[in-house]
Amino acid sequence: MSTVAPSETPPRATTSHARELNRWWVVKLAVMALLNAGLLYAAYSALMVQEWAILGFTAVLLVVVNWVYVSRRMVPAKYLLPGIVFLLVYQVFTMGYTAYIAFTNYGSENTIRKDQAIEQILRTGDVRVEGAADLPLAVVRDEAGDLGFAVVVDGVVQAGTAEEPLEPVGGATVGGNGAPEEVPGWTVLNLGQILEVQSEVTALRVPFSDDPADGWVRTQTGSVGFQSSPRYSYDEATDTFTDLTTEVVYTPNDRGFFAAPDGSRLTPGWPVTVGFENFQRMLTDSRISSALLQAGAWTFAFAFLSVATTFFLGLFLAMTFNHPGVRGRKVIRSLLILPYAFPGFLAALVWRGMLNNPYGFINSTILGGADIPWLTEEWLARFSIIAVNLWLGFPYMFLIATGALQAVPGDVYEAARLDGASAFRQFRSITLPLLMISVAPLLIASFAFNFNNFNLIYFVTEGGPNIPGHPLALGETDILISVVYKVAVVAGTKQYGLAAAMSIVIFLIVGLVSWLGFRQTRKLEEVL
Amino acid sequence: MAVVDATGSRQQAQRVRWWRELSWRYLIAVAAILYAIFPIVFVLSASLSSRGTLSGTSGLFTSVTTVQYDALFDTLFWTWMANSLIIGGVSSVGTVLMASAAAYAFSRFRFRGRRGTLTFLLLLQMFPQLLAFVAILLLLLALGHAVPLLGLNSKAALIAVYFGGALGANTFLMYGFFNSVPRELDEAARIDGASHSRIYFTIILRLVAPVLAVVALLAFVGSFSDFIIARVVLTQQDQLTVAVGLYQFVSGQFDARWGIFAAGAVIASIPIVVLFQFLQRYIVGGLVAGAVKG
Numbered sequence: 001m002s003t004v005a006p007s008e009t010p011p012r013a014t015t016s017h018a019r020e021l022n023r024w025w026v027v028k029l030a031v032m033a034l035l036n037a038g039l040l041y042a043a044y045s046a047l048m049v050q051e052w053a054i055l056g057f058t059a060v061l062l063v064v065v066n067w068v069y070v071s072r073r074m075v076p077a078k079y080l081l082p083g084i085v086f087l088l089v090y091q092v093f094t095m096g097y098t099a100y101i102a103f104t105n106y107g108s109e110n111t112i113r114k115d116q117a118i119e120q121i122l123r124t125g126d127v128r129v130e131g132a133a134d135l136p137l138a139v140v141r142d143e144a145g146d147l148g149f150a151v152v153v154d155g156v157v158q159a160g161t162a163e164e165p166l167e168p169v170g171g172a173t174v175g176g177n178g179a180p181e182e183v184p185g186w187t188v189l190n191l192g193q194i195l196e197v198q199s200e201v202t203a204l205r206v207p208f209s210d211d212p213a214d215g216w217v218r219t220q221t222g223s224v225g226f227q228s229s230p231r232y233s234y235d236e237a238t239d240t241f242t243d244l245t246t247e248v249v250y251t252p253n254d255r256g257f258f259a260a261p262d263g264s265r266l267t268p269g270w271p272v273t274v275g276f277e278n279f280q281r282m283l284t285d286s287r288i289s290s291a292l293l294q295a296g297a298w299t300f301a302f303a304f305l306s307v308a309t310t311f312f313l314g315l316f317l318a319m320t321f322n323h324p325g326v327r328g329r330k331v332i333r334s335l336l337i338l339p340y341a342f343p344g345f346l347a348a349l350v351w352r353g354m355l356n357n358p359y360g361f362i363n364s365t366i367l368g369g370a371d372i373p374w375l376t377e378e379w380l381a382r383f384s385i386i387a388v389n390l391w392l393g394f395p396y397m398f399l400i401a402t403g404a405l406q407a408v409p410g411d412v413y414e415a416a417r418l419d420g421a422s423a424f425r426q427f428r429s430i431t432l433p434l435l436m437i438s439v440a441p442l443l444i445a446s447f448a449f450n451f452n453n454f455n456l457i458y459f460v461t462e463g464g465p466n467i468p469g470h471p472l473a474l475g476e477t478d479i480l481i482s483v484v485y486k487v488a489v490v491a492g493t494k495q496y497g498l499a500a501a502m503s504i505v506i507f508l509i510v511g512l513v514s515w516l517g518f519r520q521t522r523k524l525e526e527v528l
Numbered sequence: 529m530a531v532v533d534a535t536g537s538r539q540q541a542q543r544v545r546w547w548r549e550l551s552w553r554y555l556i557a558v559a560a561i562l563y564a565i566f567p568i569v570f571v572l573s574a575s576l577s578s579r580g581t582l583s584g585t586s587g588l589f590t591s592v593t594t595v596q597y598d599a600l601f602d603t604l605f606w607t608w609m610a611n612s613l614i615i616g617g618v619s620s621v622g623t624v625l626m627a628s629a630a631a632y633a634f635s636r637f638r639f640r641g642r643r644g645t646l647t648f649l650l651l652l653q654m655f656p657q658l659l660a661f662v663a664i665l666l667l668l669l670a671l672g673h674a675v676p677l678l679g680l681n682s683k684a685a686l687i688a689v690y691f692g693g694a695l696g697a698n699t700f701l702m703y704g705f706f707n708s709v710p711r712e713l714d715e716a717a718r719i720d721g722a723s724h725s726r727i728y729f730t731i732i733l734r735l736v737a738p739v740l741a742v743v744a745l746l747a748f749v750g751s752f753s754d755f756i757i758a759r760v761v762l763t764q765q766d767q768l769t770v771a772v773g774l775y776q777f778v779s780g781q782f783d784a785r786w787g788i789f790a791a792g793a794v795i796a797s798i799p800i801v802v803l804f805q806f807l808q809r810y811i812v813g814g815l816v817a818g819a820v821k822g
Contacts (some may be wrong), residue, residue, distance in 0.1 A: 024725075041675075042674065042675045042678075045674045045675055046674040046675075048674075049673050049674050051670060051673060051674045053670075054670065054671065054674050054675075055674075075633075075637060075724055076633040076637040076639045076642075077633075077639075079629040079630060079632055079633035079637075079728075080629070080630050080633050080645075082625075082626050082629065083626035083627060083629065083630045083691075083694055083695040083699075084630075084695065086626070086688065086691040086692045086694060086695075087652075087692055087694070087695045087696060089667075089688075089692060090657070090664065090667075090688060090689050090691065090692020090693070091652065091657050091660070091692045091693060091696060092652070093663075093667070094657070094660035094663040094664050094667060094692075095655060095660050095663070097660070097663035097666070097667060098659070098660045098662060098663040101662060101663055101666065106662075106666065111666070111669065317556070317560055320553050320556050320557075321553065321557065323549065323550065323553060325546075325549065325550050326550060326553050326554075326557075332557050332560075332561065334808070335561045335564060335565060336560060336561065336564050337804075337808075338564050338565055338568060338801075339564050339567075339568075340804075341800065341801045341804035341805070342568060342797055342800070342801060343749065343752065343753055343796065343797050343800050344753055345753045345755060345771050345775075346571075346774070346793045346796060346797055347567060349774065349775065349778055349789065349793065350567050350570065350571045350790075350793065351567060352778070353574075353582055353778065353786050353789075353790075354567065354570060356582050359581070359582035360582060361570055365587060391563070391564075391567065395564070448654065448656075452656055452658055452659065454658065454755065454756055455753065455755050458755065459755075459775065462779075481658070481659065484659075484662075485661075485756060488661070488662050488665075489756075489759070489760060496662050496665075496666065499662050500662050500663065503659045503660065503662065506659055507655055507659055510654060510655065510656075510659075511651075511654050511655060514654040515654070
């Protein structure tokens, strides 16, 4: 409220400047303090979990931020830094990282670092201790709802979860069957509740102590526990695991796994670089390469047809209503751009419902109970996708064509009419070329956008109908980006390396198309 | 008599001309409007229907009830909606601030590396962030290990990812507008003793308000509609955005709940449609300057 407006200040303008600086100085100081605190916290936590890359980046950021904002110089950097930092981390780095992942075997079983994988194998591989006494047991939940066990060890009730080792619980009672009945601070599950989470209960391991070597309590029944001990021991000197029951030795192999001589391996593994293998698979694995080729061709056809159909419908409508005699043009325009204002992903899902066979509105009502497989027959599905995208995209083209048409001078048409040019000739030789100057860059942008129009494909058909028995579960209408999504997210065994390699290929295609297009329109020189 | 004849035939000629030049345009207008609004009318009708599935829909507005809207309260829809509004709102404000600050720096200052950075941004905007979602997933896995707030299943992390796309997509659109604000204004203010930050906040930002509105809207719509990155980053049901959540309603082959989906879709579309109506004038101008909406 106390903003010092320049007009209210005394003639010496420098006074107001200084006062303003003082007031903002406090705000600036507070923001800087918060930023520094946040960055220091991030650096400290990165140090604690030994994420050296994050620690290094945070430290550099800490120095740069203070340098830029405390210094009186470097004014442009003050404005650029926030955007650039996010850009570098979440776009530039991720693009570079994608390139790196493309040369590794990152995947479901190879996601964590080697030291983390070793720790996990130590923590999860176990074997029943033969001859050890059974422990009366109850399945419990702690206050946070995590499953745990309460067991009677030497007459003392102890309770713990997968994360919290067993601890004696004071005031617990033991029931008639020898198992804990009431455990203060824990909720004891009855048989029905145990059955509901049966698979979690049989997989649960509650450690005796913080040291994995002391072993765990497990159960098969939910009422009797048994002791288990680590199955594998890790030898740091030789970097090998030994199976304590069979004496088989597992050594690290070049696929990022500890493997035995007979080929069996311990999971999880860790990612290793595999050279051009992912790119090779795209070319030589015939099931993958043929699907990619098909998806690639369809992606180009889909993006091109989408731009062409939406542009010509939009242009046709713009020319139709551009006549000075048409009344209510404003009303027409605001109704026609409704599809543009309606969120695209919702519209795609609505169309999916309307095109459903046999229950969708189009088949059941408009066509009076027709049996047309709009979304489940290969070519009809492709047609439907382009038709839906026409609905989504024509208002945008209508708007830009209307804008561009108004910039075309009227006397050109006058001259053409005097020369006896037909309406079609006027359109082909005057309207279209003049329009293209301003609209062509937008058409290229629209092509690039549709090239990766994941939402439309995934929400209308999910890429289906499926190609029968395809190893990557791909469908006939999958475009390249939805193929990547299926390989990386939907598939049971996620292959991040392969997905990243496919992303790189799309990067290259999109970049090449945009570059060619923009060079054509000389946009590059114009902007710079 | 002769005069009357002449007017009559002129009127007739005008009528003939109207029929020939204009009547078909109105016919096309009616057809195009029907085509444009039909799916929207359909989803409105489905949201007011008492049936929850696709089967048995025989006409539009055969029944009008609010059962589908009531049923939304038994789902996490409102949580998703709130998540989407928070994520969309924050990422849209942040995007506008960061992109306009960068555009101001490029437009008003001459510094080393300016041209190089501009070219770099121009190239970068050809590569959608979406394509790097695998790397984003693995990056957030590692980040979350150290700072859970920036890891998977955190709204802040998703917003940070969207911030990463702020400069690439919008700086150029804004840069052009900033250049169209006369430099004499800044110079006059500087002579009066205004600091660079004061010139930015009180002079430039006000003059380029239309383009700020367009970028804010595009950023909001972009994060509101995003599926892949939101789906990869947010995994817990109560953390989902409305795009991922509504998709779940209808993704099942046999248990698709179209009635509830339609009600949710109507509500979810309201913020965007309203924003569009308010900003329509600016958007049409901004479109020709090269903005694409998803």
